[in-house]
Amino acid sequence: MKNTPYRTNPNVLLIKTYYLLYVSSIRKFALVGWANLHQYKLSVGNVGAVTFQNAAFHNAYNTLQSKPSKARDNITIMLPTYTRRRLLKAATLAGMGVVLVPVSALLPAASAQSQPPASPSRHTPDSIMVNGWLLRASDR
Amino acid sequence: MYLPFDKLAELGGTVDVCIIGSGAAGVSIGVTLARQGHRILMCEGGDEVFSERSQDSYRGEVVGDAYLPLEASRLRQLGGSTNHWGGVCRPLDPYDFTAKTAAPETAWPISHTELTPYFSAAADLLDLDPIPADEPIESSALSRIYFSLGGPTRVQLKYADTLSESDNLLCCLNANLVALETTDGRVASATFANYQGEQHQVRARYFILACGGIDNARLLLWCNQQAGGQLIPQAQTLGRYWMEHPHATVGQALIFEPEALGLDETYNVFLSPNEQALANREILNCGLRLHRMNPEASQALIDELSLQAPSLGERIVEWQAQGRVLHGAMLRAAWEQEPRFENHIELSDELDALGIPRSRLVWQQSALDRHTIRESLLLLGEYLVDTDIGRVQLADWLAELPVTLPTDGELAGRHHMGGTRMSHHPEQGIVNADCRLFAQDNMYVAGSSVFASAGHANPTLTLVQLALRLCDHLNQRLTQA
Structure with a gap:
């Protein structure tokens, strides 16, 4: 995975924009204020220390990290204690994040810095890799 | 004079x-x-x-x-x-002179x-052996390629x-x-x-x-x-876009049907992804070389493969009982490096005996370079699996992502x-x-x-x-x- 600085990563910037638009719409419907309640601190491997503002952001970011990556494995999350009400809100926003992120992936700006360009492996449907051996599933 | x-x-x-x-x-x-x-x-x-x-x-x-x-x-x-x-x-391929999607600077x-x-004149000057035309390998994204290997x-x-x-x-x-x-x-x-x-x-x-x-x-x-x-x-x-051909032993293979790859008793076979595969996988050019193992090393490879794939191991035992000879092969590769502005020659502070600053080479392999060698080897592995004529084992540094290049050995050409x-x-x-x-x-x-x-x-x-x-x-x- 390319070591794009967090603050200049177009994926992250795009999600931030979505988030701000989303929060402004929430405020219209009186679901105001909760987003400032939570601070998720993430230490993201070689990307650097990042503070996420809410669960939607957190979920969107993790959805983007769909490729296997050591950086992703190194993520440590310190979660706050939730009340039932806060959990319900977090679940709602997480659901919105899932909706928003695939849309962002379609935009050129979101994929401009993705390297390497292709999936690391496109094995044939029934092939598997075991200790470096590329095998048919039936070989086992 | x-x-x-x-x-x-x-x-x-x-x-x-x-x-x-x-x-x-x-x-x-x-x-x-x-x-x-x-x-x-x-x-x-x-x-x-x-x-x-x-x-x-x-x-x-x-x-x-x-x-x-x-x-x-x-x-x-x-x-x-x-x-x-x-x-x-070997001459460069026509495709080498073109811009690639993954690296337009090529x-x-x-x-x-x-x-x-x-x-012809260059071949005469360098006393080259004839270099046969590339031969596409049926049902694969690979071609068999040739070099002049003369003195x-x-x-x-x-x-x-x-x-x-x-x-x-x-x-x-x-x-x-x-x-x-x-x-x-x-x-x-x-x-x-x-x-x-x-x-x-x-x-x-x-x-x-x-x-x-x-x-x-x-x-x-x-x-x-x-x-x-x-x-x-x-x-x-000036000094920029410096390139090498990274070289390494990239894995090994067991070939069940050597004739399918044109292998014979004395083979030294070169393979390369074809243009379509290079474009589809968004990789740069790569040459794979198969070196035939001796019978003892081939048997050791069979034993190792049988441990990882018991069902296949049973088939191999049957083949060997029928007198079929399976070939082990070491896989070496030389691949194209992405031309990057960052890789360059610059003048160092130290002078040589003539008073000219010595060279400093700033050189790193990119994500695309690593992607190129892994995908090229997977192309061979997938072809062998699809056609059931062999199996490939990737070297440890290639099998796991991210690819970690060797720090010693052949390194480059x-x-x-x-x-x-x-x-x-x-x-x-x-x-x-x-x-x-x-x-x-x-x-x-x-x-x-x-x-x-x-x-x-x-x-x-x-x-x-x-x-x-x-x-x-x-x-x-x-x-x-």
Whole structure:
């Protein structure tokens, strides 16, 4: 995975924009204020220390990290204690994040810095890799 | 004929072409233009034989990924690195000259058809074996490819008579370029120094720098600095886009049906992804080489595979009971490196014996370079799995992501390319499509330093083709004048 600085990563910037638009719409419907309640601190491997503002952001970011990556494995999350009400809100926003992120992936700006360009492996449907051996599933 | 260093001053303006360097490119040009009747001076910084004194100028620093010592990858003497090369040759593929989706900088300002007319003459000059056409492998994204693997030509020996007897080809040893003087968009003279501190200026109608894939950039950086930037006013890419061919043992394979890959008892088989596969996978070019294992090593490989794949192991036992011979093969690869601005030659703070700053090579392999070798090997593995004619095991450093390149072993092919890149525009390169410095009407660069991209094939044949093409260009200019 390319070591794009967090603050200049177009994926992250795009999600931030979505988030701000989303929060402004929430405020219209009186679901105001909760987003400032939570601070998720993430230490993201070689990307650097990042503070996420809410669960939607957190979920969107993790959805983007769909490729296997050591950086992703190194993520440590310190979660706050939730009340039932806060959990319900977090679940709602997480659901919105899932909706928003695939849309962002379609935009050129979101994929401009993705390297390497292709999936690391496109094995044939029934092939598997075991200790470096590329095998048919039936070989086992 | 050989010319003593102190006679350089007596040449006056009688030289048509002054060639700086006497390796594969320099000798090819010198011999060809002299045969056409032009008066050529070839200045070699080293001696007729290897000397520590000359070789020391090649010492330099490497920053970045693990690489070979700079002074150990080339020879600074008459004949240059042809005194120790392996003789392996293959032309670049037509696809190599084009822009790739994953790396648009791979585009050359010329197509392969510009070099094709010079293939036969270059093959004669290098005494190549015939190179058969590539053979697509059915139902695969691979082709079987061929190289000339004949005995390496030592140009110093091959052209010994010409060098010592030709009246048109003057060869001066221990003559090291230290400065280029420019006037009104032309190089007026070149200053050469010997190891005793003596210097002489040489005037010529045309100059050709042919000092190899590192020193072409180093000497131009130095001379441009000495000339206050007048030699190459737009020097932003000088030394940049330097490339190698990473080399490594990338895995092993057990082949159930050797004949499907054209393998026989003595095989040394080369495979390469075809153009469509390179484009689809967004990778650069790659050559895979299969080395047949001995029977004991093949059996050890069978045993290991049977442990990982018991069901397949049972089939193998049956095949062996029927007398079928399975071949183990070591897999080696040489692959194309992405031309990147960041990989470059620069001048270090340390000076050599001639007072010229030594080279510092800043070199790293990119995500695309790593992606290229992994995907190329997977192409072979998938083909063997699909057709059930074998299985591939990736080396540990390739099997896991991210790919971690080896830090020792073969590392690279000692193929120094780029640094004085050929381009249509002075903002993007140092020489134009004729190999001429953009800002100088009579100064050319020969050798692999002008490569815009590297393909996977050994560079010598291509650089000699380019050198012979340059001869045609200069012959035309000299004749017209």
